[in-house]
């Protein structure tokens with residue numbers, strides 16, 4: 518079982534993708550990228566903070582909070598909405614660079630994607 522945090526697109530979360538219900542369903546079905554792990558427990562769910570996507574500074578702040586409350590995690594999921602925003606929505610985030618930056622800052626495994634397209 519891994520503990521994970523999810524980072525999503527601020528512009529899509531709860532606006533187009535209402536309530537993040539799709540990723541919660543994928544999580545409960547162990548579908549999409551969640552299928553790569555035996556079991557995933559989400560310990561925090563945050564966003565890029567809005568364009569231009571300050572993911573690393575936000576993760577640094579989140580890490581401070583998690584440390585304060587004694588919560589640890591193993592994996593960072595860059596949610597499917599961010600990948601979609603990059604592919605179809607003119608988002609300027611460089612996903613390859615983001616993965617490297619997040620790995621470097623957090624020392625954790627980074628996965629691009631969460632729910633599969635059919636959910």
Ligand code: SF4
Pocket residue numbers: 523524525526529530531534536537538539540541596597598599631632
């Ligand atoms: S892809 Fe997942 S994390 Fe992103 S907005 Fe939709 S449900 Fe939320």
Ligand code: SF4
Pocket residue numbers: 525526527528529565566567568569570571598599602603606607608609610
């Ligand atoms: S930077 Fe990209 S992922 Fe973040 S809100 Fe803007 S479009 Fe969405």
